[in-house]
Amino acid sequence: MAGQGPAQLELTLTPDPDLTTVMRLRAEGLRQRNEKRQDGERLLRPAESVYRLDFRRQQGLQFARWHVRLGQPGQVTITGTSQNWTPDLTHLMTRQLLEPAAIFWRQDGSDQLEWNEADAQEFGERLSELARVRRVMYFLVTFADGLEPAQFNASVFFDLI
Template sequence: MDEAKSLSNTMVLAFKEDTALTEMMRMRVSSLQRSGQKRQEGERLLLPHEWVYRLDFSSQELTFSRWRFSLSGHGRVTVTGISQLWTPDLTHLMTRQLLEPIGTFWRNQDDPEDSKLKYLEADMQEFGERIAELAKVRKVMYFLIACKDGAEAANLRCSVEFTPQK
């Protein structure tokens, strides 16, 4: 239970990069480019500034509490949930499997580096609640995390705090 830190009666789940899946998706893009083929209709290819992350749920009955994120420096980060459960054959990601709303947080270039990150509170609340709902039927959930405007994945820490319902 090292990925889930228990604070009193809360559970904090950290987003972990899925390097194997990220690499597999990058190889798909590279393969299409080399062969001159086009993506399948509705297929969502991984962009260079995106990575695949995952949350592993050790409990299925959760209530969303809050987001915990930190970003060194400036930039914008978007977190997009994926409804797809990857199978061993690593089926292609389809755009219809991307969830709404997405989570976005940022710090502008002219903001002091120690200023709080900005985010759209209503969207982040709804997104957290949606993750808690999906946790009821999932042991793992995947996400696309995109870093823009100077943000770097190495400078990002993101987790979600839940309250177990038991």
């Protein structure tokens, strides 16, 4: 439908299995050696996976909306990171996690997706700002209440300005 509003760009959150594995190995290695994490270090938890968003375009993006699909009831929390990771050289530190996180959930017996609208909106707006200086952004995605990565899809729509 031409003329119905600004053109939009959809960017999909993509699993990053290599980075997830590296982060899991870090946590497992510390556990096996009975060592403690560095002060302020944030270790990947079992229900978390690393996802990435590749900005094909960096200028002229204005956050429009999230598009999240949960294949079954459960909850997902999407937390952005301020770090442009080099996992072989640096560890994720707690201070690198961005606030607020976007939380989406679906109740048992419902097909209706719910979310924390104000936080998801603010987080989305920050993505527009970060796109100007980043080609890639990483996220910790936490799955809860029986939801698993295979039942999750998410993308972000931006208006092209």
